[in-house]
Amino acid sequence: xxxxxxxxxxxxxxxxxxEERAASGVQYSSSSTPVIRHSESGSTVKPFEEIPGxxxxxxxxLYNFWKLDGVRNMHHIMLKNFNTFGPxxxxxxxxxxxxxIINPEDAAILFKAEGHYPKRLKVEAWTSxxxxxxxxxxxxxxxxxxxxxxxxxxxxxxxxxxxxENFVPLLDEVGQDFVGRVxxxxxxxxxxxxxxxxxxxxxxxxxxSVSSVLYGExxxxxxDYIDPEAQHxxxxxxxxxxxxxxxxxxxxxxxxxxxxxxxxxxxxxxDGIFNQADRCIQNIYRELRHDSGSTKKYPGVLASLLMxxxxxxxxxxxxxxxxMAGGVDTTSITLLWTLYELAKHPSLQEELRxxxxxxxxxxxxxxxxxxxxxxxxxxxxKETLRLHPVAVTVQRYVAEDIVIQNYHIxxxxxxxxxxxxxxxxxxxxxxxxxxxxxxxxxxxxxxxxSLGFGFGPxxxxxxxxxxxxxxxxxxxMLENFKVEKQRHVEAQSTFELxxxxxxxxxxxxxxxxxxx
Numbered sequence: 001x002x003x004x005x006x007x008x009x010x011x012x013x014x015x016x017x018x019e020e021r022a023a024s025g026v027q028y029s030s031s032s033t034p035v036i037r038h039s040e041s042g043s044t045v046k047p048f049e050e051i052p053g054x055x056x057x058x059x060x061x062l063y064n065f066w067k068l069d070g071v072r073n074m075h076h077i078m079l080k081n082f083n084t085f086g087p088x089x090x091x092x093x094x095x096x097x098x099x100x101i102i103n104p105e106d107a108a109i110l111f112k113a114e115g116h117y118p119k120r121l122k123v124e125a126w127t128s129x130x131x132x133x134x135x136x137x138x139x140x141x142x143x144x145x146x147x148x149x150x151x152x153x154x155x156x157x158x159x160x161x162x163x164x165e166n167f168v169p170l171l172d173e174v175g176q177d178f179v180g181r182v183x184x185x186x187x188x189x190x191x192x193x194x195x196x197x198x199x200x201x202x203x204x205x206x207x208x209s210v211s212s213v214l215y216g217e218x219x220x221x222x223x224d225y226i227d228p229e230a231q232h233x234x235x236x237x238x239x240x241x242x243x244x245x246x247x248x249x250x251x252x253x254x255x256x257x258x259x260x261x262x263x264x265x266x267x268x269x270x271d272g273i274f275n276q277a278d279r280c281i282q283n284i285y286r287e288l289r290h291d292s293g294s295t296k297k298y299p300g301v302l303a304s305l306l307m308x309x310x311x312x313x314x315x316x317x318x319x320x321x322x323x324m325a326g327g328v329d330t331t332s333i334t335l336l337w338t339l340y341e342l343a344k345h346p347s348l349q350e351e352l353r354x355x356x357x358x359x360x361x362x363x364x365x366x367x368x369x370x371x372x373x374x375x376x377x378x379x380x381x382k383e384t385l386r387l388h389p390v391a392v393t394v395q396r397y398v399a400e401d402i403v404i405q406n407y408h409i410x411x412x413x414x415x416x417x418x419x420x421x422x423x424x425x426x427x428x429x430x431x432x433x434x435x436x437x438x439x440x441x442x443x444x445x446x447x448x449x450s451l452g453f454g455f456g457p458x459x460x461x462x463x464x465x466x467x468x469x470x471x472x473x474x475x476x477m478l479e480n481f482k483v484e485k486q487r488h489v490e491a492q493s494t495f496e497l498x499x500x501x502x503x504x505x506x507x508x509x510x511x512x513x514x515x516x
Contacts, residue, residue, distance in 0.1 A: 043406050051099060051407045053081070053089035062094040062249060071245055072494045075392045075420040082421050088405040094249045098414040099404075100393070102425060104448035106404045107394075107417045111448075111455050115399025117144050118458035121414060125247035128256065129270045130318075138318035139461060140326065151457065153310050154319060157301055159464045164368060166298035170212045171469050172367045175476040177222040178205050182481065186511055193511075197504040199336055206332035207234060209469045210462075214324050215280040216300020236272030237328055239265050241497045248497075277321045281306070281313065319461075327462045330390045331469055333500050337388040338381060338474065340505050341435045343485035348437070352377055353478045353512075360479070370475060377474050379437035381467070385452030387435060389419040390498045394451050396458075419451060420499065484508040 054061050064070075070077055070093070081089050082102050090099050101110065127141055139150045157163065181201075185194040204221035211219050219230040226234075243266035247255060255263040284303045298304075301323075305316045342349045355376050363369035393416040400411050409415065424432045428449060429439070440446065453460040453467075460466070477483070486506050494502040 045403050046407050048408050048410055048413075051088060051090040051409075052085040053091050053100075055090040055092040055097065058092040058094050058097070061092055065093050065249070071248065072496070074495050075493060075499060078392065078418050079421045079424065082418060082425075086405075088407060095251065096249055098395070098416050099409055100416045100418055101404060102418050102422050102428075103405075104422070104428060107422075107448040107451065107455075109402055109404055110396055110398065110415050110417060113398045113400050113402045114396045114456060114458070117148055117399075118456060119143050119397040119399075120454075120458060121395040121416075123244065125244045125252050125266055126270075126322075128247075128252035129266060132256070132267065133270070133274075135274065136312075136314040136318040138315075138320075138322035140319070140322040148457075150311060150315060150319065151461070153308070154305075154461060157304055157308070158323070158461055161464070163464065164371075164468060167213050167465060167468055168368045168371070168472070170298065170300075171209055171465075171472045172476075174205065174209045174212055174218075174222070175472045177208075178473070179476050179480050181222050182509055183511070186509065193508050195506060195508040197506050198339065199332070199501075199504070202332040202335050203328065204234070205473065206328045206335070206469070207237070209331075210324055210327045210465065212300070213465055213469075214301045214320050214327075215277075216298070216303050217280065217283065232272060233276050236269045236276075237325060240269035240273060240325060241329055243269060245495075245497050273325060274317070274321055277302075277317045277324075281317065323462045323465075326460075327466060329498055329500075331466045333498060334381070334384055334388070334390060334466075335470055335473055336501065336505060338384045338470070339477075339483050339507055340485060340491065340501075341384060341387070342380070343483045343507055345435060346482075346484075348380075348435075349478070349483065352380060352474070356475050356478045359475075367472065367475070371468065371471055374471065374475065375441060376437055377471060377478075378467075379440040380474070381470050382440045382450055382452070383435055383437040386423040386429070386450070387432075388493060388499060389423060389452050391452075392420050392495065392499065393418055394454050417451065420493070422449075480512055482510045482512055484510070 065077075068077065078100060081091065081100070087102050087106065088099065091097075101107065122141065127137065129135070130137055130141070139147060139154055142150060178201075182194065185196070186192060189195075204226075208219055208221040211217060219233070220227055221230060221234075243262045246260075246262045247266070252263060252266075280302055284299070284306060287299075288303075288307075299307075302316065302320050305311060305320070306313070311319075342352070355374055356370070359370045359373035362373060395414060395416045397414055398409060398411055402409050404415075422428055426432055440450070448455075453463040484507065486508075489503075489506070491501040491503055491505050493499040
């Protein structure tokens, strides 16, 4: 459609890129249009229109997609399509037109062609809300030079390794409070164990953690009584995710035009989320006015950016709000999947526990040092993101003409790497159905195989916060509890903007001392 084709511009390929492609038998003219010729292997570059798949009738495909409950099953449908069409296929569903790939080597080609201003799939529902309310786009939604200039500033405050010194104490405090909360739940049960679906508890843990780091304030979600204002914030985040899904394939403008409930819910949810950021900014300015200059703990990303004074208040608010919105369900669901997998593998749980104990002994209890000594714990999280990725795909609009699997792909095309499908491909991962964190510690190549947080300059901005938050959580949990699962109950994934369990995951948590 015109919305995609407007981006299909011709650009001159860098010399290094042409040299790399020479080995594949592809030659480029000065206009970057591929010259189709037989390579030494006898293969030729085939035109874009010959890519296999379902792309000739987007309306019919949308109808069939809905019949298959495609929104919830898009990851399964993608896996089936790779099995049907091979390692590359083209798909058009409604106005959503993409080329999909699965091989790590093809992912490398994709990311080398992302250009100076990488552009990924735009969340139309989120941009439509901002246009409707005349709010600024944050760095997640921006593109071009404005994105780059904002991203450079935010990288230093959010994703830089040196920021761990500021983040770790705040996150560890929340982690220890979570441990205390679990101990209370066990005591109240009267059975020296707590059997529950942890999804809501982990959601509150993740929200408390990200709020502490971004806003510099605790919401009190580790307490039994939750302030109504904090509960409203939780409800808004939940509603925002729920209302986004229907607008992935149906234009938000259409839903707005007909006054659909999904659109009204979406506006209400984002209004509540932005109101929270406004309250935090007011609190920060109030504290700065009354600050006597005494040394205080790290005030949070929002306050740090305000004091840095390199971005406008609206730019800061927009980017921090997007970070917060994207950093709650993603980490809480990953932690739920990790606990689920560890509950299925008691011996692995003991290996991780031993690693944590050794790390604490060698670090004199310094959490920042502990995090440097737990490679298997980090590998367990990486393995969780392989089997249960938060996102179904990683996407880029290619900035230049490229060739993948001998097909010419024009500049401006949306190309998606199927994360879920790649994680289950036996050609990429040996015994992919098995949960084996040790696979990430071996000397074998991991070339473009771990992309749960994306890649390159457009990788997830909140990656450092999310990884640290989850690592600290596992350290605290492994030191205090043993986790078990119900027998014969297996959970699968379903899509609700991110991949979540298709049924409640009930786990039993026992205090470690009592279980030994």
